[in-house]
Amino acid sequence: MNNENIIEIKNLKKSYDHGKIKALNGIDLNIRKGEFVSIMGPSGSGKSTLLNMIGALDKADEGYIKVAGIDLIKTGDLSEFRSKEIGFVFQLHNLIPNLTVLENVQIPMYEGSYSNKEMDERAKELLKSVGLLEKIDQKPTKLSGGERQRVAIARALVNKPSIILADEPTGSLDSKTGDVILGILRDLHKKENVTLVMVTHESYVAEMAERKIKVRDGKIA
Amino acid sequence: MSYFSLILKNPFRNKTRTSLAIIGIAIGIATIVALGLITGGLKASTETTLKEGGAEITVLQNNSGQFMNGRIDKDRVSEIKEIDGVKDTAGIVRAQVEVPGVDFPFPITGIEVEKLILANVDQVNGTRFSNGSDNEIIIGKTASQTLNKGIGDTVVLFGKDFKITGIFETGSFIQDAGAYMSLDTLQNLTSREGEVSMIYVKINEDANITQVSQSIEDAYPNELTTTTAMAQASRINTGLSAIDTATWAISLLAIIIGGIGVINTMIMSVYERTREIGVLKAVGWKGRRILGMILGEAIVLTLIAGIVGSIMGIIAVEVLLSISPTTSFIEPVFSLDIFIRAFGIAFLVGIIGGLYPAYRASKLAPTEALRYE
Incomplete structure (x- = not known):
């Protein structure tokens, strides 16, 4: 970890339904490169909206957000x-059912x-690291919940991103499988020095992070 | 896996829906192909009636109604030959007989052997019949297939044995389904001695068809009338162009119905895959890649329908022509043009039907798509 901020957010605001629902109400947050941060908060607090803003899935109404040097x-x-x-990495793995495990991991590529060979090599390397090399030709429907989430992690990493955004990655798993997934995420964070931002509402999950952030009513509490 | 393979694979996620959509479009394509094959066959046949060497004018009895029933004095054959501009004439007798094993009246023409060229019969495999011979006959290629008989075989006509001495091919489906024998023989067999059903007239190269036709009609007012090969061909062509117009109208209908079918199929597909499209956007797919994927899937669907439809069209024509005796002599013409048209239409239906669902998919907001249950 170094002191350079990879995520810089100032007074970020986002509302829905013509301003009736204020999802983000002035967020100020900096996350350093290589940091593991958990975002906690009750349902409707705005934690997932914040994650979507960082991942550029949604645009803010006001404020400033710069991620990996890009003004979003x-x-x-x-x-x-x-x-x-x-x-x-989503709560529901969101894999494509008619594609094999290997093909699902290649989707972001x-x-x-990339050449077909490079795509194959990179995807296999990641599936090996999450322990699913022997299941590359199977369809996701044949996998257990934990295995599917491991495929989703491999998919998230395939383009060597600088930031992993995980939205309740263990939310739909039993605690034992959830622990395995968390272990994989934590190991990847350490080994690859990737910035990990994880939304969760379970405090024991949040405890694993280097820094805990609480969001309440669209603001950092 | 390549992007292209993904596009090929996706339409088969819902096999029932995809198959139904394909069948829907394929029926339209099959109709276009079938009509194209038949009109192509009829056109090729019509063109041969305008062949060089053949008679340009046919003289008929006025008000005789049908070609078959004309009763013209045979002296008119030699008289007409003397008219200005006429090069040669041939009197012919036509009859239809029942032949065992053939379920339609078999057409026979009586003509003097040296005049066969006026009837466009120039290529004969084997030998021609001899004038006055009462047991020799030449049959058309289609007739030989229908009767399942070849050179040297015997066919029973009017209760008499006739030996097939040769097989001819003119390209006209009507002629090739029939037979030719000596004029005298057919006159005897049909009790029409001294008369002919019609007269073929070949004109000089520098003569004008209309003028010669007029001279013949003027020489025998109220007795004879004329028709030209060109007029016959143009009558047939008018009919064919009506079928052509109908084919285009059906094509347009196929595009509209097929297009709506594709829109429906692809919208359903996009709708079901909303969350997945959200994921594709989340992992960095550009809008135009998603647009390309959905549009590509629609085109895959319609091109398969193009293949299925073409096969269905060919089978339909073959079956139709083989079960119906009245059409069995039409030879479908397999021109590249028909299949280019069929696939062009299939492609167009894919583009038209795929564009809107693809556009909608590409414009989905990722967060909303990901929230979609």
Whole structure:
């Protein structure tokens, strides 16, 4: 970890339904490169909205947000930014059911200039690291919940992003499987020195992070 | 896996829906192909009636109604030959007989052997019949297939044995389904001695068809009338162009119906995959890549329908022509043009039907798509 901020957020505001629902109400937050941060908060506190803002899935109404050197409010098309800098892990793995495990992991690579061989090698290397090398030709429907989430982690890492954004990655898993997933995420963070931002509402999960942030009513508490 | 393989793979996620959509479009394509094959066959046949060497004018009895029933004095054949501009004439008798094993009246024409060229019969495999011979006959290529008989075989006509001495091919489906024998023989067999059903007239190269036709009609007012090969061909062509117009109308209908089918199929597909499209956006797919994927899937769907439809069209024509005796002599013409048209339409349906669902998918907001249950 160094002192350079990879995520800089100032007075970030976002509302929905013509201003009736204030999801973010002036967030100020800096996250350093290589840091592992957990974001906690009750349902509707704005923690997932904050994560979506960092991942450029949604645009803020006001304020300032700069991630990996890109101003996310001023930049138009952010698909390249998402492809290169961000790896998402969702609560529901969101794998594509008709594709094999290997093909699912390769999905983010289409926007890069990889050859088929490079795509195969990179995806297999990651599936090996999450312990699923022997299941590369299976469809996600044949996998357990934990295995699916491991595939989703491999998918998130395939483009070597600088930031992993995990939204309740253990939310739909039993505690034992959840621990395995958390272990994998923590190991990856350490080994690859990737910045890890994880939204959770379980305090024992949040405790694993180097820094805990609490969000309440769209603000850092 | 390449992006292209992904596009090929995706339409088969919901096999039932995809198959139904393919069948829907394929029926339209099959209709276009079938009509194209038949009109192509009819056109090729019509063109041969305008072949060089053949008679340009046919003289008929006025008000005889049908070609078959004309009763013209045979002296008119030699008289007409003397008219200005006429090079040669041939009197012919036409009859239809029942032949065992053939379920339609078999057409036979009687003509003097040296005049066969006026009837466009110039290529004969084997030998021609001899004038006055009462047991020799030449049959068309299609007739030989229908009767399942070849050179040297015997066919029973009017209760008499006729030996097939040769097989001809003119390209006209009507002629090739029939037979030719000596004029005298057919006159005897049909009790029409001294008369002919019609007269073929070949004109001089520098003569004008209309003028010669007029001279013939003027020489025998109220008795004879004329028709030209060109007029016949143009009548047939008018009919064919009506079928052509109908084919285009059906094509347009196929595009509209097929297009709506594709829109429906692809919208359903995009709708079901909303969350997945959200994931694709989250992992960095550009809008145009998603647009390309959905549009590509629609085109894959319609091109498969193009293949299925073409096969269905060919089978339909073959089956139709083989079960119906009245059409069995039409030879479908397999021109590249028909299949280019079929696939062009399939492609167009894919683009038209895929564009809107693809656009919608590419414009989905990722957060909303990811929240979609």
